[in-house]
Amino acid sequence: MGWPKGRSRWLGVLCVVRGIHGIKPARAMNTFEYPEDREYFANLLCDGDCNRLDKEFVDFFDFRHPAIKRWEFDKVRKKILQGLIEKYDGKCQLRIHADCNSDGGLEPDHIIPLSTNELNKKLRNMERTSSEKILAQSFGSNHLNNLTLACKRCNAFKKHKLLDKDIILRLLGVN
Ligand SMILES: [Zn+2]
Numbered sequence: 699m700g701w702p703k704g705r706s707r708w709l710g711v712l713c714v715v716r717g718i719h720g721i722k723p724a725r726a727m728n729t730f731e732y733p734e735d736r737e738y739f740a741n742l743l744c745d746g747d748c749n750r751l752d753k754e755f756v757d758f759f760d761f762r763h764p765a766i767k768r769w770e771f772d773k774v775r776k777k778i779l780q781g782l783i784e785k786y787d788g789k790c791q792l793r794i795h796a797d798c799n800s801d802g803g804l805e806p807d808h809i810i811p812l813s814t815n816e817l818n819k820k821l822r823n824m825e826r827t828s829s830e831k832i833l834a835q836s837f838g839s840n841h842l843n844n845l846t847l848a849c850k851r852c853n854a855f856k857k858h859k860l861l862d863k864d865i866i867l868r869l870l871g872v873n
Pocket residue numbers: 790791792793794795797798799800848849850851852853
């Protein structure tokens with residue numbers, strides 16, 4: 699991913715501290731960086747209806763720096779995992795790997811990834827150079843609506859990818 703781990707963690711902490719003192723983040727929290735990203739998610743989640751995306755799916759997105767989101771998630775991860783295991787009766791909801799196996803351990807999974815470089819690749823054709831990876835963008839939130847239960851195999855298989863439309867809609871209970 700585009701963010702170096704050690705430095706981004708400190709950047710995250712710095713941003714949180716700045717936030718406490720009321721300094722506004724550079725970009726509004728509900729704004730997509732590119733209009734085509736908003737369209738992409740509208741197509742993925744609500745038949746291309748951007749207004750519905752803004753109204754009904756606002757909980758799924760959080761455009762702050764991923765380090766802040768990860769830092770906040772780490773603090774509640776255990777509790778969230780427990781809640782998801784109870785909610786889904788200990789069963790992997792992703793079911794995207796041929797050897798999906800809930801007995802091998804379970805993890806919370808962000809349906810819309812906290813960060814991904816998929817749209818930079820897909821929509822803007824960014825290509826990896828020898829020295830740098832393709833820059834990732836911040837998308838998903840830690841909201842419970844954006845979380846599901848995954849077995850380790852499916853979660854490792856998914857990585858930071860955006861899932862196919864039919865799988866996402868199934869996870870969101872839309873289909
Ligand atoms: Zn699985």
